[in-house]
Amino acid sequence: MHTLHVELGERSYPIYIGRDLLADGALLAPHISGRQVALISNETVAPLYSEAVRAALPPLDLITEIVLPDGEQFKTLQTLELIFDRLLEEGHNRSTTLIALGGGVVGDMVGFAAATYQRGVNFLQIPTTLLSQVDSSVGGKTGVNHTLGKNMIGAFYQPQAVLIDTDTLHTLPERELAAGLAEVIKYGLISDEPFYRWLHEHMPALLAREEASLAEAIERSCVNKAEVVAADEREGGVRAILNFGHTFGHAIETDQGYGNWLHGEAVAAGLSIATRLSSQLGRVPESEVLALEALLLRCGLPVRAPESMSVEQFMELMGRDKKVIDGALRLVLLDAIGQAVVRADTPLADIAKVLAHSQR
C-alpha cells in the first residue's frame, strides 16, 4: 500500500492506494470519529462492494445504506434531496460520517451532501472507477449539475481520507477504464512530460489492467493533481490548468445531454482539440498532436467532437462555462508537452478554426 498526503493545512488528508483496501477495517476506523455512518453508493457498485465495506466498519450505533440510481443524469439537486431525506429520517446528526462508494458521480454528490448536511459533516471517499480515483479523489470539488451547465452548484470540501482499492478496477467496464485513462493522460500533458512518455510506453499494460502499472499511473496522477491543488485550493490561479481540455469537453457533454458521452470521453476529445489549438498557435509540434490522437484512439477514446455540433453551438456553450470571466474566454493551452498555461487572449477566430477542424 502507498500513502500520499494532500497538503491543505488543517484540511490535509491521506490517500491510500493498494489492493483489497475497502475491506480493511484498520484503515477505515481512525477516520470515523462518531458512532453513525451513512454508506452511499449506486445500484451498480452497491451489489459488488457494499457488503465488504459494511463488514469492515467499526462498531456503530447507526448505519444507513443509501443506493442511488447510476449515471451522470442523476447528479442533480433532486438526487441530493433523496440523500438528505434519508439522513434526516434515520436521525443522522452532525457527528455522522458519510462514505462515498462509487465513481465520480457518487463522490461529487456525497461530498456535496457532506459539505451541506447540517452545515458540514465528515466524509470518506472510496472511489471505484479509474476516473474518480485519479480525479475527484484529490481536490475537494463537490457538487451537482444543472440543466444549464455541469457542476454549477457545489462547494470546495475535503474528505477525511480517500481509499483507492485497485482491485475494484477489475470489475470496471472497458469503456469506463478508457474514460479514466483520458484524465491520466491529461496529467502527463499539463505537468509531467516523463509521465506522459511513460504512458505511451505502458499503455498496453494499463489496458490489460496490470496491477503494478495501474497503481503507478494512479499514484503519479494523484501526486500531480495534489501538487497543483496544494498551490491553489480554491482555483484562484494555477489550479485552472487541471481544466485542460475540459472547456471543450463540458460543451460536448452539455450538448449531448449528460450520460450519453462519458465525462472522460468528452475530455479525450477536448484534450485533442486543445492540443491541436496549442499546435495551431505554434506552441506544440503537429507531430505531438498526432501522437496524442494515436494514444487516445488506442484506448478506444474519441478525438473529435460529435458531428452534430456546429462551431456556433460550441461557442455558445463554452460562453456559459465557469471559465468565462467578464467576457473573456479563459482557455488552458500547452506551451509544451508537460507544461500548461491559462490564457485569456486566444483569438476567437483560432478557436473557431480548431473547432471546424474537429467537425471534419
Added chain:
Amino acid sequence: MHTLHVELGERSYPIYIGRDLLADGALLAPHISGRQVALISNETVAPLYSEAVRAALPPLDLITEIVLPDGEQFKTLQTLELIFDRLLEEGHNRSTTLIALGGGVVGDMVGFAAATYQRGVNFLQIPTTLLSQVDSSVGGKTGVNHTLGKNMIGAFYQPQAVLIDTDTLHTLPERELAAGLAEVIKYGLISDEPFYRWLHEHMPALLAREEASLAEAIERSCVNKAEVVAADEREGGVRAILNFGHTFGHAIETDQGYGNWLHGEAVAAGLSIATRLSSQLGRVPESEVLALEALLLRCGLPVRAPESMSVEQFMELMGRDKKVIDGALRLVLLDAIGQAVVRADTPLADIAKVLAHSQR
C-alpha cells in the same frame, strides 16, 4: 455611521451600522469586485428598497433582480433552485456578487446560494429586519430548512460586508420588531449583563423606535455575537451558547409549521423556558425568571410554549435537533445572568418538569 470588524482571518469583513446606508454607493462599490450583480429580495422588501439599492450600484455589465416569495415556509431547496435558474439563465459567472436585501430568510438563502453557486461567489448582506441585523449578519450561517428540521441543509460562508441601515426599521411591522428584540435580549442573557440591564431600562425607547437606542442595541448585539463567532467560527465549542433558548424554540417552530410562529417569538418562549430551567437547577434566582418574563411580555412576546404541544412532542422534536451529539441532549443554560454554559448532563426529568410548567 459605526463600523465593526468581524475578525475571521482571511474571511474577516466589516459591518456598517447607520442611517441611509443602503443608498450609499461609496459604501457598496468597494465590496463589488466584478461587473455582475444579482440583487435578491422578497415581495415585501423589494418594493420598499430595491430601487434605492439599484441606483446606488456602481456601473455594471449585468444586474439581475430576483424577488422571492416572503416567509420562512419558502426557505427551501426549491426556492434556492429558483435563484440558481435565474443566475444561470442570465449568464452570471464566478465573478458575480449576490446582494441579499431583506430579513433572515433572504439572508440565509442568498448566503447559501452564494456558498454553492459555481462553488462559491461573493455576497453582500443588507438586512432589513432587526432580527437579521443582530443575528444573521454575524457568523456566516447560511442554509435552508427541510420538512424534518430547520436549517438542516447549509454552509458556513462569510459575506464581503454587511450594511445595516437603521432607517429600514421604520417600515418593520411591530410583531417583527418584537421578534428581533428577543434575540437582542438573548445577547444580554448569555454574555453581557450590563447590556441586559441597559435593555430593561431602554425598552420603552426601543419599542418607540428611537434611533440612538436602536443603533446602540444593534451594535452591542453584533459586538457580542462577533466575539463569540471569532472564538469559534464553525461551532466546535463556545459558539453553541448563541443557541440559548433555541433548542426549545426550534421544537416549537417545527411543531407549529414554519411561518406561524415567528423565529424570534419561538426564541422568546425558549429563552423563558431555558432561564426557568437554569433557575430550577439552582443557578439563577427565580426573581430573574420573572423579570425576564416581564421584559418579554412588555415587548408583546410569548413566554410559554403553545398549549397544543405535549412534553412528549417536545422531547421527540428536540432529539432531532443538531445539538444532539451521540444521544446526549446538549443544552445551553445560564450560570448567571450574562454567563451561559453548554451542558450535556441535564437530567431528562428536569427538562420534562420545566416543559410541563410551560404547558400550564
